[in-house]
Amino acid sequence: MAVRSDVSARSSQPLFSLDQRTVIAWVLFFCVAFLVVAPLIFMVAASFRPSATFPLERGEWTLANYPAVFQTSNTWAVIRNTVVYSFGTLLLAVPMALGLAFLTERTDVPARSLLYSMMFVPMVTPVFATALGWVLLAGPRAGAINEYIRFLFGIESRNGPFNIYTMQGMIVVTALGIVPSMWLLLVSVLRNMDPSLEEAGATAGASRWRVLRKVTLPLMLPGILAVVIYFGIAVMESFEIPLALGVTAGVQVLSTKIYFIITATDSNAFNYGTAATFGIFAALLGIAGISVYLWLIRRANKYTVVTGKAYRPKLVKLGNWRYLALGLIMLYMFVKVIMPFSMILYASFLDYYVPPIPGRFGQIPWTLDNYRLLFDYRFFGRSLVNTAIVVLSAASITMLLVTAVSWASVRIKTPITHITNTLTFLPLAIPGVIVTLAFFLMFLPTPLYGSLILIVIAFLARFLAYATRLMYSAQVQIHKELEEASLVSGIGNVSTLVHVNLRLLLPAFLNGWLYIVTHAAKDFTTPLLIATSGSLLVANVIYGRFEGGRFPVASAAMVALVLILVTVVFIGRKSIARSMRA
Amino acid sequence: MLKVENLEMEYSTDRGPVRAVRGVSFEVPAGHFFTLLGPSGCGKTTTMRCIAGLETPKKGKITIGSDVVYDSAARVVVPTHKRAVGMVFQSYAIWPHMSVYDNVSFPLLHGRNKIDKREAKERAMRALTLVQLDQLAQRPAPQLSGGQQQRVALARAIAYEPNLLLLDEPLSNLDAKLRDEMRAELKELVGRMHITTLYVTHDQVEALSMSDSVAVMHDGLIEQEGPPRDIYLRPTSMFAANFVGKMNILTGIVKAHEANGNSTVETAFGQLAVKLPEWASRSQRVLVVFRPETATLRIANGARPLGSIRLPLIASSFVGDSVEYMLDAGGKTIRVKGDPFTQLPDRCEVDLVVPPERCLIMQADQAPEAEASSAPV
Ligand SMILES: Nc1ncnc2c1ncn2[C@@H]1O[C@H](COP(=O)(O)OP(=O)(O)O)[C@@H](O)[C@H]1O
């Protein structure tokens, strides 16, 4: 019944009068333009202002920031670091994700459905938690792995052999972190390919591996490349691990460079112009990358299954190798989830950090104080409440806005709704750090700076693209005659929207809402950039202790955050499943 | 009851405006079953959607009962939900998140004239009983077959007792056997309720068998309007003649035009006795148009009888209830339906006679279209 409606033609629609629809279209346009275009204008303006001026203040304009960016001592080092960091991460993560996707999707590896649900655990845990866990494991002095190796081999040195505070360390931790999301996208690339193309190859007498090499791979290549480029951009612009590990390592990348410019505390460093200029370069990189990505996606979609049937191609029989395959997957889960989390959990019960190695068990300073501290409202409770307020409002407002935007662009179809819909994709090209930086520049001179509202607005802009994509495709699936049938039978505009349209969109709405709640709550980028002492979130509290070397307190807070997130996701998914059944 | 005057509707598309309806007028008296019949894309659905208020026309006036619901001159546009019509969509548009019962009772509870739960239940169940779905009231809508969905859509449209029922090709998504059954059932149901009905279809059998009145639409215009018998037996345009059943066309020149009916038209194959309309005059080129089932054939034997034409029989096919003969009229095919019990031999000459009153005479300037549409389909 939910047949795809004809989207190629424009026509007048019955829901709301013509004038009302025009008003709706313009209101939505201004909301989206405010979230997407305005901050960019501020950033561009800021890049042409001398130091110690605000973007739109009166006063002189200058071009000096652009050459200055390339004259500062470490710019080239920053660019080199960013490139090495991105490529290194992809080099490590792509084979892992591709291998996992192939094993879980196209082979008869044991316990497949269990693996699928297990992969969502690393997805809802903060990137920062993995970083924290690996600092405890492979910190050069007291990292548990290092201590063990030194103990077992009787090495005298007080350092190494591993050091997580290096470029290699950053690459390994980042790669482990992006594998689950990458796996998810690759699985859909594998799944959406029309299996009849492959079968045609097999029917023509080609061997299994030949078909894989000559048919399957070339067909999937655009899809895979698109995923790789998408994550390439994501890593290039990522902030959390470069901050957690790169600072100590002395490895600065674009995002951390920007962060240090705008958070610099020495009085004369009030120079947002340079930060904005860096931001513009990063945004251009992102836009270029996303263009390639979109181009590849269009090519990849040519070969996808259009029936929508969940067709499963024949699985590759692995024989006894299946257990090895399962072992490899488990190894990944162990390295990504179990090892870092057991360390965080362990550390959260300590007074001060002591690695758990033989011979020192007696000296372990067990305590519950860290958790007691979490019940101190001024320390943790307030930030938890702030986080809840921010993520719940951000998720609800974003979803309401994008529902309206998608409805308008599917049903109203004027040039203005088309532009609005296109604008929502812009944040996809512009990384979180830059979006946040732009809002920082825009609101710095206003009273909103330092309030939770600003953080909510920044999250709105960051999740706009993802949420719009989700809601747009859900809306397209709803035949417009379902709404019309309601109007014809005498039900008014608002009732029709609520009882028919919104009700049918509910599963997609809740999915998007849950996605934003969890992804905003585990995000460290936006709060670290724009929260102030009056608007601290849990992320700020954790990073503050981490930076101060107080790992046990940071760990306890992290444990609390992860537990809350996992519970929310668990309950959320259950109720979404229930709403789908109803 | 329903009055549509000079209705015009344009869609704006990326490739410029599409004139879907180009000036349509018709009137449906209360209690009548009126059908818009025409090929796909001729503007039937658009006309219906304008009446329901789902599209805003460019020009014209629409009156339902005593209410003007659209008038371009007076700038009146009544929104859809205030128009008191019931509509069955071609896709049925059953709300998939509701049960059968909820689909039918939802408009009663939330619609224009909200009624209380108890009464709504009574009316919804009455409508469901009418379409024989009372047993399935609690079933979730997605678990229905095509025929059942169609009935739910109908029950939903009639439960709140609208003044006007709009049906957009309600049978076209059903398989052939079910379609035949539902056709009779629908006609009977609507007749029993005395509800004014506007029906849209591209199927001539549906149109002719169900309607009090049929309007043949072509390219955004109504070509002919009248009772089903007139539409079939006295088409006034070549398009109507060809769209509603098969037609044979011969060109000729008026030979004699007599008041007593002894008129003849000279064709390339002989003279045909016909009944001429007023406008025809001697020596005028005209078209002689007749349906395959009106002509009779006899094996040519000696002199050609008066008022008949002689043609070679090139092929025949036995289809059970009749035999279809194909005659060659100078490169054009003439089709004739014959009695299945007597089969004429292939490749012989036959004499063809049509009763004069069953021949239609049309002006020859319609010829180009006649050529185009008389090609074997
Ligand atoms: N939403 C639309 N946008 C643009 N053109 C349309 C739209 N709907 C219908 N048309 C065009 O209008 C004409 C009439 O369509 P329609 O009323 O649906 O015909 P019918 O119901 O008789 O098949 C067709 O040429 C069709 O292509």
Ligand SMILES: [Mg+2]
């Ligand atoms: Mg139609």
